Amino acid sequence: MPDASWQPVIGLEIHIQLATASKIFSSAPTAYGAAPNSQASAVDIALPGVLPVINADVIRMAVRFGLAIDAEITPNSVFERKHYFYPDLPKGYQISQLALPIVTGGHLDVAAEDQTQRIGITRAHLEEDAGKSLHDAFDNATGIDLNRAGTPLIECVSQPDIRSAAQAAAYAKRLHTLVRYLGICDGNMAEGSFRIDANVSVRRGATDEFGTRTETKNVNSFRFLEQAINYEIERQIDVLESGGTITQETRLFDPDRGETRAMRSKEEAHDYRYFPDPDLLPVAITADDIEYERCRLPELPAAKAKRFERDYALATADANALTVNPETADYFETATAAAGDDPAALGRPTANWINGELASVLNREGLTIAEAPIRAGQLGGLVHRVADDTISGKIAKQVFDALVAGEGETADAIIEARGLKQITDTNEIAGYVDQVLAENPEQVEQYRAGKTKVVGYLVGQVMKASAGQANPKEVNQLIVDKIG
């Protein structure tokens, strides 16, 4: 049984693949999934005599990232060589940054477990990705694909400010949302565009010195991140409580077993022998360059969520869910505008459709919001017809399903074709009411005896009799008038 006094200390290092057309030091394309080595240029495969030339957009994206996390931009940042030996690193070193990274300091405010915590960011530096080793490509050899070699990355290193797996996942999600808003990363975790390494240690009480940490590498989903960290916390507490010591080592998370395994120990750890790359001059970034990028910053997720709460009268949780990526936020705003010109009244029903029915359709079909089977304008048209009492909420679900199934171009077309318009003729509704009251004398008596709740049952019966097309508010009023 783990002792409750143990406190986990967690820091994350996240590799963010930048969404450029060409590589960081060569003009080879960065598109994912091309034939092996078809996108590896002479620079990427390290032929003798070639020289790296820095991609201007990589620098701009890093500046934008730095501004978005409230960090300092280094006016003269320097690329260094980080040496290690592996076949998918053809130069024998990775070009990275150590002493003068492009971004230093900064922070993200992260909400998890009912509290908001500011997580510090130590630094964010630029580096090139390595190639890929394919260990199963041949029976007795390893295959090397260098297409990924030279792909630009930002490595964002947090302070060890994180205290739980849930908080770590919330921080990683926040960063994931941010880079997609900034348009600097596609955020595709399955393709490795956003990779997380977790540094975890435990200590007794909040004031002790940090314990020995382990680093769990290349976790590629938020769920795995939580699992890996929780596993590692428990493992370390077990080791320490049984009198052992933690070995500083690199571990790999095995999602099939839900556990981490030692990959290499400190004894084998790399001595990277960093030094400034003589092939590359320092990168100068002026105050004007920084101002230019600041002007181009989009509305960031935290600001957007606040605006949604204010202008659309949304609950915080709804506003956060809708701003998790720019596409969902745009969808919401387009749909609400299509629903009518009262955002404060139409925002909440539109949000409910998106976070409820639409989210479950997307989830079920494995689609993104951009691939939604119902367009924002179509959903807005539906919300409009509920708001103006043309259809009830119950009928709206039918219309929604029909729109998803592609049965009509607009909510109006489906309402018309299926004859779903609410009955507004009071005489017709009165007919249904009389019929239901005649068939349910017992409930009428109960109502008259003071059990007024039973009116709900009677309304339900009228709705059923009218195939859902009566206006429930009107039905309620009519019943009360007749039997009250």
Add this chain to the structure above:
Amino acid sequence: MTLHNDDVRAIAALNRIRIEDRDVEATAVALSGIFGLFDALAQVDTTDVKPMAHPLDLVARLRPDRAEPVTQSGTYQTLAPDADDGLYRVPKVIG
């Protein structure tokens, strides 16, 4: 600064260079000679000299983010000791 035999073995291991035991001593002496030059440089008074990342007092020129197709990947593969199926073949890394 003098390199010891263990330093030589560590450097060899990092660079995946096999070094015979009988050569370690001589290599340590030879490498220490190079480090002697650094010792000489360290004698220079650099109190008022700003550290620099590059001997040229210039900054990098950047290139626009334009992708150009790689047209010679087939030729590059012929330069490798072994390639197959578009992949470079290297000795098995993980069994």
